[in-house]
Amino acid sequence: MKPKRILMAKTGLDGHWRGPTIVARALRDAGFEVIMIGMATTAEIVAAAIDEDVDLVGLNIGGHIDVALRAVDAVQAAAPDMPIFAGGTIPPHACKQLEAKGLEVFPPGSMLTDIVDSANRLTGLSTAP
Amino acid sequence: MRPKDPQDTVQACSDIPLKSYYTAEDIPDSHAERINVAPGEAPYHRGFHPSGYRSKPWRIFQLSGFGKPEDENERIKFLLKNGETGFIMEHDRNTADHCYNVDHPEVLARREDVGLTGAVMQSVRDTAICLDGLPMDTSFGHAGGAVVQHAPFALAAYWAVAKKRGYDLTTLPGTGQSDFNLTYLGCITKQQIPTDAGLRFNGDIIEFCTKHLPRWVPVSIAGYNGADTGLTPDQELGSLFANAVEYLDEIKLRGRIPIEVAARGCGGVSFRASIKIFEEACKMRAARLMWSDLLKKRYDIKDERVANLRIHCVTAGSKMAYQQPMNNLVRGALMAVSAVLGGVQSLGVSGYDEALSIPSEHAHQMSVRIQQILMEETGLTDVTDPLGGSYYVETLTAQLVEKSWAFFEEIQIRGGYLACLDSGWLHAKAEENQHKEFMQTESGEANIVGVTMAHDDSSPFEIDGFIGTDDAFDVALERLKEVKRTRHEKGAMTALKDLERVCRSSDNIMPVMMDCLEAEATLGEVGDVYREVFGDWRTPIQC
Numbered sequence: 001m002k003p004k005r006i007l008m009a010k011t012g013l014d015g016h017w018r019g020p021t022i023v024a025r026a027l028r029d030a031g032f033e034v035i036m037i038g039m040a041t042t043a044e045i046v047a048a049a050i051d052e053d054v055d056l057v058g059l060n061i062g063g064h065i066d067v068a069l070r071a072v073d074a075v076q077a078a079a080p081d082m083p084i085f086a087g088g089t090i091p092p093h094a095c096k097q098l099e100a101k102g103l104e105v106f107p108p109g110s111m112l113t114d115i116v117d118s119a120n121r122l123t124g125l126s127t128a129p
Numbered sequence: 130m131r132p133k134d135p136q137d138t139v140q141a142c143s144d145i146p147l148k149s150y151y152t153a154e155d156i157p158d159s160h161a162e163r164i165n166v167a168p169g170e171a172p173y174h175r176g177f178h179p180s181g182y183r184s185k186p187w188r189i190f191q192l193s194g195f196g197k198p199e200d201e202n203e204r205i206k207f208l209l210k211n212g213e214t215g216f217i218m219e220h221d222r223n224t225a226d227h228c229y230n231v232d233h234p235e236v237l238a239r240r241e242d243v244g245l246t247g248a249v250m251q252s253v254r255d256t257a258i259c260l261d262g263l264p265m266d267t268s269f270g271h272a273g274g275a276v277v278q279h280a281p282f283a284l285a286a287y288w289a290v291a292k293k294r295g296y297d298l299t300t301l302p303g304t305g306q307s308d309f310n311l312t313y314l315g316c317i318t319k320q321q322i323p324t325d326a327g328l329r330f331n332g333d334i335i336e337f338c339t340k341h342l343p344r345w346v347p348v349s350i351a352g353y354n355g356a357d358t359g360l361t362p363d364q365e366l367g368s369l370f371a372n373a374v375e376y377l378d379e380i381k382l383r384g385r386i387p388i389e390v391a392a393r394g395c396g397g398v399s400f401r402a403s404i405k406i407f408e409e410a411c412k413m414r415a416a417r418l419m420w421s422d423l424l425k426k427r428y429d430i431k432d433e434r435v436a437n438l439r440i441h442c443v444t445a446g447s448k449m450a451y452q453q454p455m456n457n458l459v460r461g462a463l464m465a466v467s468a469v470l471g472g473v474q475s476l477g478v479s480g481y482d483e484a485l486s487i488p489s490e491h492a493h494q495m496s497v498r499i500q501q502i503l504m505e506e507t508g509l510t511d512v513t514d515p516l517g518g519s520y521y522v523e524t525l526t527a528q529l530v531e532k533s534w535a536f537f538e539e540i541q542i543r544g545g546y547l548a549c550l551d552s553g554w555l556h557a558k559a560e561e562n563q564h565k566e567f568m569q570t571e572s573g574e575a576n577i578v579g580v581t582m583a584h585d586d587s588s589p590f591e592i593d594g595f596i597g598t599d600d601a602f603d604v605a606l607e608r609l610k611e612v613k614r615t616r617h618e619k620g621a622m623t624a625l626k627d628l629e630r631v632c633r634s635s636d637n638i639m640p641v642m643m644d645c646l647e648a649e650a651t652l653g654e655v656g657d658v659y660r661e662v663f664g665d666w667r668t669p670i671q672c
Contacts (some may be wrong), residue, residue, distance in 0.1 A: 034573025
């Protein structure tokens with residue numbers, strides 16, 4: 001079976017790469033193909049999600065939640081069935097806003113196994129709750 | 130972390146095996162002769178001054194800033210009122226680190242992010258607002274400019290404001306940063322001048338300060354930014370000194386100023402104070418010893434005053450947990466203890482809300498209070514180098530020195546510190562350590578209270594993140610238009626043309642950068658010159 005593909009992007013212009021790199025490695029170790037595009041605008045994220053024909057979009061969020069919400073809206077408009085998950089320094093009020101849009105959210109302190117489980121579920125590799 | 134069996138090996142973060150207790154036999158012979166050295170005597174691992182904190186308390190120095198320049202000004206005044214003894218200007222990452230104005234497409238695409246991580250300062254007018262009423266002449270100010278390509282602009286803006294207020298630059302106290310670890314390792318920007326151009330900028334800043342601002346710390350290497358990206362304490366030390374020799378070799382090659390003066394200028398550094406108390410205290414002791422050794426052996430510097438490595442510490446942001454954030458007050462205090470036991474001169478404690486947002490006013494106040502309690506109530510300041518002579522601490526200090534020099538040599542073999550940034554070798558080291566540390570937590574080998582144990586699901590969050598102001602972008606855009614409309618346009622254009630000419634030559638860029646700021650050239654215009662002349666650094670990792 002072809003490995004499932006995950007796009008990972010940072011919505012902000014803040015280049016702290018520790019978090020997304022750890023997550024990308026865990027996802028690759030779990031058999032996913034990860035396409036990292038780093039700091040990207042909403043337009044770049046949407047274009048990459050389509051061009052790269054990914055099964056899941058992962059957003060690393062370190063800035064204002066409105067910037068991230070705009071990226072989520074744009075991806076969902078362009079690809080209504082595309083699952084999205086998010087991680088980063090996301091305060092509780094912002095987690096709720098993302099969850100309301102159907103995202104699974106992983107703030108600091110999340111376990112990699114939970115993130116991998118989520119990727120499996122969101123790409124249809126597992127049906128476990 | 131407790132081993133399953135007491136006889137099992139426990140490793141320090143620097144991958145040094147720790148015994149369950151130490152005796153005099155453990156102290157390496159090479160270090161034994163240093164045991165009876167007093168603080169104030171070479172090689173200074175015990176501190177530079179015999180009376181330590183009795184004669185001079187450490188500087189309470191907190192990173193601060195968000196929103197509009199006036200928001201940052203208000204927060205700095207709040208901190209000074211609460212007992213901070215220096216002040217740090219923090220600039221907005223989107224604009225400052227990239228040298229973009231707010232009307233750049235990359236910024237427009239993220240307008241709500243503007244002002245979230247520091248104030249927006251696109252011209253000297255903005256810097257003047259941020260510094261309004263601040264004691265620039267008497268207080269040790271950090272002008273910002275942490276990222277290499279931003280430093281000349283940020284420094285010139287600060288100095289231009291000081292000049293305009295009538296302060297004598299030759300007596301102005303303060304520090305720049307222009308840190309390679311932040312710029313090229315820890316917090317990589319989307320656009321940045323290449324490392325060789327960065328080295329040239331830092332050389333220019335060092336030479337300019339030597340001539341015109343002798344009390345100013347021109348550049349400040351931040352081991353912190355390597356460590357919080359994943360480098361272990363020995364790697365933090367080794368890479369910091371590998372970075373320092375790039376600067377000093379450059380200055381020596383130029384031959385325009387005495388190497389002693391440049392070394393004095395480079396001797397104000399910062400480290401991360403993390404949670405392993407003894408290893409971190411040993412790291413500060415090791416750092417002083419290594420600096421004094423390096424200057425003697427590599428540069429034949431005999432002036433003992435130059436050997437005085439001044440250390441600023443910031444507690445590890447990455448050790449602050451998102452869950453049960455009040456626990457971070459304890460972590461902040463203990464990390465600060467490690468720095469104080471290591472005899473540092475300056476300290477910033479991360480906010481208890483570090484994992485959620487930039488600090489709220491209350492989090493900032495608590496960071497100051499932690500330091501005041503340590504300073505006033507605990508007796509930590511009574512005796513200089515209180516850990517000196519401990520079998521364990523002296524052994525670990527000696528082992529760290531040895532291991533750090535080995536890492537320094539590894540970097541030299543690979544062409545030096547800049548080459549290791551360009552190739553991504555340091556990034557790979559950091560990533561490997563991050564992964565290892567994370568897997569230890571993931572496997573249950575290491576615990577984080579409130580995260581992997583001692584959960585409290587009934588009250589998962591006691592606070593929400595701090596939200597700054599929501600008008601930073603709009604006001605910045607308005608002020609950008611205003612400055613372009615009302616400045617002497619011809620003067621600004623001439624200064625920018627001069628800047629381009631100087632960038633293409635080997636002349637020092639700082640005099641013309643002062644001209645640019647005084648002519649009210651803006652950040653984005655200066656950045657456009659850089660992009661045209663120097664191009665973009667090719668990042669070794671995708672981030």
